[in-house]
Amino acid sequence: MVYLSKYIVVTGGVVSSIGKGITAASIGRILRSYGVDVTAIKIDPYLNWDSGTLNPYQHGEVFVTEDGMETDLDLGHYERFLDVNLSGKSNITTGKVYSSVINHERKGDYLGSCVQIIPHITNKIKDMVRKIAQESQAEVVLVEVGGTVGDIESQPFLEALRQLRNEEGHDNVMFVHVTYVPYLRAAGEFKTKPTQHSTKELRSTGIIPDMIICRSELSIDQPLKNKIAHFCDVEREAVINTPDVGSIYEVPLIINRENVGEYIINRIKIDACEQDLTEWEKVVESLKQEDYQVSVGIIGKYVELEDAYMSIRESLKHAAANLGIKVNIEWIQAENIIDEEKVSHLDSILIPGGFGERGISGKLDAVRYSLQNKVPLFGICLGMQCMVIEFARLEGFEGAHSTEFDTETTYPVIDLMEEQKKIKNMGGTMRLGSYPCKLKDGTMAHEAYGEEEVSERHRHRYELNNDYRDVLREKGLIISGTSPDDFLVEMIELKDHPWFLGCQFHPEFKSRPNKAHPIFVSFLRAALENHKHKSGN
Incomplete structure (x- = not known):
């Protein structure tokens, strides 16, 4: 029996280190509060096999899973927010993908075909994502794509995930784009143009975001959200703001106030229980x-x-x-x-x-x-x-x-x-x-x-x-x-x-x-x- 999971793909634009991992983990926490079983994947477009030999100054800590994989630190966020133990397979790197494809080629598995980015690399990426979904039996699989839209190294992954949506169906794959909305103090206003350009760049890959999460130093108002919705062609209620906060654990509560969970459940048609975020609210309060x-x-x-x-x-x-x-x-x-x-x-x-x-x-x-x-x-x-x-x-x-x-x-x-x-x-x-x-x-x-x-x-x-x-x-x-x-x-x-x-x-x-x-x-x-x-x- 093939288990059918739903996929939520999180991409980032404008700048790196924007908080895609925290955003994805927060979405996962909200879905968990509805009784939905969630797992997570972090895609890292670098050529390293894993994070084991990366300098902490470049990439932060190396997070180790139960099965002994040295992974990206975002897996730590996922485990802490979702309260689950993830497999090392949940960290997909370009090194792992290309190594696997080359091994297959050397064994003759492609029957003499010319091995190419499309379909061989993209098919391998989809296989790795689906394998995690099947092994975890999770209702929802969060897939965070590392880097920023427009990066050369992330293009095969975006193409694979675009194909995934077509193959799995519109109701089973949702795209969330995280961008930065800068505030220019000299002008005394927020600027939405970086978000517009970032969304345009994502759309040029064939991916149309269903939700845009706007990171900002300060809170942005509804008229500004409406403007972003209009120029980026998403529904008004799907433009969400996450301003800077004192604790990362507050983020699920902030985006929950904007009905993120309800929107996602309706968008990908999940059967969910009544929401209960009480435990998480107590955690956030105790951290203050x-x-x-x-x-x-x-x-x-x-x-x-x-x-x-x-x-x-x-x-x-x-x-x-x-x-x-x-x-x-x-x-x-x-x-x-x-x-x-x-x-x-x-x-x-x-x-x-x-x-x-x-x-x-x-x-x-x-x-x-x-x-x-x-x-x-x-x-x-x-x-x-x-x-x-x-x-x-x-x-x-x-x-x-x-x-x-x-x-x-x-x-x-x-x-x-x-x-x-x-x-x-x-x-x-x-x-x-x-x-x-x-x-x-x-x-x-x-x-x-x-x-x-x-x-x-x-x-x-x-x-x-x-x-x-x-x-x-x-x-x-x-x-x-x-x-x-x-x-x-x-x-x-x-x-x-x-x-x-x-x-x-x-x-x-x-x-x-x-x-x-x-x-x-x-x-x-x-x-x-x-x-x-x-x-x-």
Whole structure:
């Protein structure tokens, strides 16, 4: 039996980074509030196979799915807004499409045909989109096309999606175009011409948008919407405005006030239940807490671009909302010396994951400060490894290090496992995706989760070296989480510290605004206690 899904395609115009991902995720959240089952796809027109080797400064964080695919950060938005786990197949790249087509050609699957963009590439794109729809059995599939209409690299995808509408039928495919409406302060007015040109560019590909969502710095009025509807040839009620807001989680509520959900349901003829956005409204309200505030210093090397640590930032917000407090994040460059002057005012410190030696000394400084001053410290992936390295050094293992940074270290407390050393491909040595973790009774980790075994997502090469496991335990290091066979160390903490916890995995990928991750909640609770202690409350 072939399952029939409906498709909502989201394109962008005028400028990049306009918020297509948030817009698509918000539409998904609204449809979920009607009881509609939704999944999502992000199309990235770059030639990379995945996001794994992209510089965070260029593309933001790498989001890891349950099945171990390194994907675009928009999949993180989809998972958080829709409260679903997406497959790595949900991130379609030009690299994946062309690689698959070439593999088929090499095997002779095209029977000697001249392989071309149309039909071979476009057919492969449609196949990939439909496969996700069929495997997910979702009623609605959101398809976000990365980049801006007019980009050369996105043309095959737009053509494929144009064909998809013809093949699936008008009632089963809807196009939403997200544009920017600039406000010229000197003239004191909004300008709609960029939106008009962007829509004209989209129409030149054969795609006629059903809805235009206008991003703007300030709210635009109805006469301006009417003008856009008139010149872009869409219905008046299908011109929607999303002005800048304090929190991305407000966007579903804003566009819902303009009856976006009702319009979409009628346009693609979905059977829907009565809408209930109550839970989401409560989430948004809880995120507005301002009264009690705690500070977290994030020690990283990509801190100039917050999107490089997007899931961590959002996880801290989720945890703060869960506790009824506000979290103030201070971004601290790890390449600098981290001394008392930089961190003494903070209630807590977090060291995120990463690769490469740059910034390691600053991260080790932060661990030393936490150990000496009993400040709550949360280490994620490389952050946990830095905790182990600095703890070992302070306990007499002078020069202890990771072989990632010092192959000649006397005490390689962090190292590759033997089977990993034989693999040469970038990413081949990685532990990627979801793995189980067994928790030790009586530890902070076990108390936070309230479970014996959990599943978390990984993205790393190096591990705590088992040769040093026993001696580090004798020095006071608690191994609070391991792989079920007890071979790999997944979590560490200390007994004589208010909150010193590191995990080899990335818990930030599983946090949701309505389901804050228990480790982040535990961490911020410790930060709150430290804040009270410092302020004498």
